[in-house]
Amino acid sequence: MNLEEYDGIVHRCFRCGYCKLTHNYLLLNCPSYKKYRFETYSTGGRMWLIYALMTNEIEWSEKVADILYACPTCGNCNINCRFDKFNDFLVDIIEAARAEAVKNGFCPENQTQLIERTTNPEFFNPYAEPNSDNEDLKKKYNLPDKAEWVYFIGCTSNYRQQDLRDATLRFLKKAGIDFTLIDEHCCTSPLIRTGQLDPVKKFMNYNVEKIKETGASKIVTSCAGCCRTLKVDFEKQGVNINFEVLHTSELINQLLKEGKIKFNSEFNKIVTYHDPCHIGRHMGLYDDPREVYKAIPGIEFKEMQRIRENSWCCGAGGGVKIGYPDWALEISKERLEEAKETGAEVLSSTCPFCRTNLTDANREYNMGLEILDLVEILDNIEIETQNT
Secondary structure, three states: OOHHHHOOOHHHOOOOOHHHEOOOOOOEOOHHHHHHOOHHHOHHHHHHHHHHHHOOOOOOOHHHHHHHHOOOOOOHHHHHOOOOOOHHHHHHHHHHHHHHHHHOOOOOHHHHHHHHHHOOOOOOOOOOOOOOOOHHHHHHOOOOOOOOEEEOOOHHHHHOOHHHHHHHHHHHHHOOOOEEOOOOOOOOHHHHHOOOOOOHHHHHHHHHHHHHHHOOOEEEEOOHHHHHHHHHHHHHOOOOOOOEEEEHHHHHHHHHHOOOEEEOOOOOOEEEEOOOOOOOOOOOOOHHHHHHHHHOOOOEEOOOOOOHHHOOOOOOOOOHHHHOHHHHHHHHHHHHHHHHHOOOOEEEEOOHHHHHHHHHHHHHOOOOOEEEEHHHHHOOOOEEEOOO
16 A cells, blocks of 8 residues: 555546535535535545645645545545546545555544554554453353354454444354354554554454464454455455455345245334445445345335445544544434435444444434444344254
């Protein structure tokens, strides 16, 4: 992730403005531009800002860094940019520019907490929580040391969304999955998104070695950020993972299609689904979660106006939650309002980070929705395991 790698393409943007919109509705869909209403805060504006930095037309400053970091890297620009072989790299270019900001000493103070906490040997996570080696969970759920699968919990589920974590553990047990846990350290997604790359490969290699010790060939994670990092960023960093990586929604849908599980009770509520950016726009995983929701008896599934590649971001990603917490809630509020327009009782997602920010905004603005992860919904219904 070196900015010089993009020297030949960063100037191609001529600020047509499509990066700010949606394909289907021609609505503003860039949270940063919608907030600041100044061209520099659009992806096109950032490309020209980055080009000016690369050609030494402007110098690094706190204001320049603020513009680069005031972006949840949701990937709407990647989807809506009309230039092939350029649009795939827009978020990568912004993240590479953030890495340059770090090298030049201009990473915003709030974001530097991420690396300080994560590299602290008492924590190894961005929440400054005492590191859990997950041995208590292994004992509680009677998990082996060796298994076919590793459930990579992720920091947010392990330290902030433990109900989601526990629902996932119960589902995997009920579904008969042969899995175990490792003493995991941060997947490094928060560090990569904020350009703080120095410890990234060390952390990645540590997690790979811990997974290898279990003999597992497959990884499942309920975190969209971990999933994207394990499947995409490990390779970008030159770390050979050699494991199959599935998001929980993919695994659940696979089990349904193979007839290995069956839902035997109802969840009688109106549910709408929020696509997490990290498995949606960043990875194209749209169908599996929807197929699972629609397979749950009793659910009345309603879609919001902006869905799939046009989804409005929850507002938490790219370091925005820690760097601009009030704005993160504002972004989430717009999503909650869109969810309420469907008549839904439950706003569901498949990412603990989305769940956190949506829940915080739901509470802050008294929106009255129930926020649940897909796996938490499944925790409320009877699941029959088929011997196939």
